[in-house]
Amino acid sequence: MPPKPADSPRSPRTADRALALPDTWAATPLTVVMPTYNEAGNLPGMADALMGLQLAGLRLLVVDDSSPDGTGDIAEEYARRFGADRIGVLHRAGKEGLGRAYAAGMSRAVAEGARYVLQMDADGSHPVAKVPQMLGVALATGAGVTIGSRYVQGGTLSDAWGAHRRLLSRWANAYAGTILGTRVRDITGGFNLWREDTLRAIDLASVDSAGYSFQVEMKYRALRRGHGIVEVPIHFEDRTVGESKMNLMVQLESVAMPWKLRARAR
Structure with a gap:
């Protein structure tokens, strides 16, 4: 059995503040896509917290890029522990960028019948307790x-x-929003819940971004295709275990991508 993280302030637990949805909403097929690379210290806590939510339709899909620290093996142990209907693992040959990992996982989730797909980092920065509220808002508004x-x-x-x-x-x-002419306040954020038909309209196979600019490109494509966006406030935590995957090439792609998207739109 995978190691269970100690009960500390950093452990991403399901809080009492997590919203309780009606049973029919809680049963909505929802897949959380979680890319990992060397997240052995974070994945167990995140998986336990997600599995503890009162969401009968929730499934976790870990997309691991052949992590040298054994993150993929931990994910497989969790899949055996909870069953393939609750946790799945997609192994990729190596690092090709966060955007590529998300696109692969989201495509798999849609193909396997998810009605909603949630992007979520493995490092604990995104609050697990907000997942039911985000699903409730999505269902209530049709966003x-x-x-x-x-x-x-x-x-x-x-x-x-x-x-x-x-x-x-x-x-x-502000940079991306101004260039693209959107009113989205957190267009660069990575904690996003997508309706299945929105992902189909975007056409994940055609998304260009390999790194963090994936977040901007996806939201802009959704807006251009007439799909509404709503924003729910969260507390964004900082990772304390492992290292950030941001590098110079990723930053340069993020600077250039809004201009590329604007040029294509014209």
Whole structure:
């Protein structure tokens, strides 16, 4: 059995604040797609927390890029523990970028019958307790995309984020939003719930972004195809285990992508 994380402030647990949905809504087929690369220290806590939610229709799909630290093996142990109907594992040959991993996992989820697909990082930065609320908002509003947003009223950032990082994140959202002419407050955010027909309309196979600009491209494509977006405030935590996957090439792609998307739209 995989190791269970200690009960600490960092452990991503299901909180009492998690919204209780009506049974029919809680049974909605929802797949959480979680890309991993060297997340052995984080995955057990995230998987336990998600499996503890009162969402009968929830399934976790781990997309592992051949992690050297054995994250893929831990995911397989969890799949055996909870059953293939609750946890699945998609093994990829190696690192091809976060965007590619998400596209592969989301395509698999839609093919396997998910009505909604949730993007979620494995590092604990996205609050598990917000998942039922995001699903409830999506079902109540009919939105094509429901964003767990850091930058709408009520959204907050980890105290571990310094002034420089906060300013950079705000600038990135303003930069992409201004170039693309959108009013989405957290267009760069990665905690996003997608309706299945919205993903089909976007055509995941044609998405260009390999890195974090995937978040911007996907939301922009959804808007261009007439699918509504709503934002739900969240508290965004900072990872304490493992390392960020952001590098210079990923940053450069993120700077260039809004201009590419604008040019194509014209």
